């Protein structure tokens with residue numbers, strides 16, 4: 001498979017989970033509480049491991065350096081913007097997590113903060129994904145040689161094994177299917 005296709009497929013999985021998060025936010029806004037806080041814990045684990053460590057790891061450690069080699073700029077350019085947005089995403093997930101801990105400790109008002117941080121994350125990541133799909137990935141497909149793309153693909157497989165461990169990727173896909181059937185059907 002081509003490395004860019006792999007990242008695009010991961011984007012589709014992320015977009016589904018962002019819709020699940022949006023649905024949870026709507027329910028929480030209506031009722032003022034979380035019917036299933038454990039589902040949010042699963043989502044936060046997905047954002048931390050699948051999205052940040054694995055997907056952003058592939059981009060930051062391998063794709064972005066490969067694009068820099070062919071002249072795409074970091075400082076003041078698209079790679080710098082992507083890196084900044086990855087960091088903003090990390091910050092938003094940390095805030096969601098802190099609000100969830102407060103809620104589970106009995107602070108019912110933390111629901112409002114949680115929804116606020118979750119919505120910021122949804123907006124940020126959806127537009128980030130669109131920029132990558134429509135701009136950066138097009139640059140990659142047009143400018144990276146077949147050999148470089150093969151090298152990236154092998155590197156991506158190593159990152160998956162190292163960062164999320166064997167079998168975990170499938171477990172995440174099962175989780176996506178299960179939450180999708182609960183919240184989006």
Ligand SMILES: [Fe+2]
Pocket residue numbers: 056059082086128132
């Ligand atoms: Fe990214």
Ligand SMILES: [Fe+2]
Pocket residue numbers: 007011055059129132
């Ligand atoms: Fe991405």
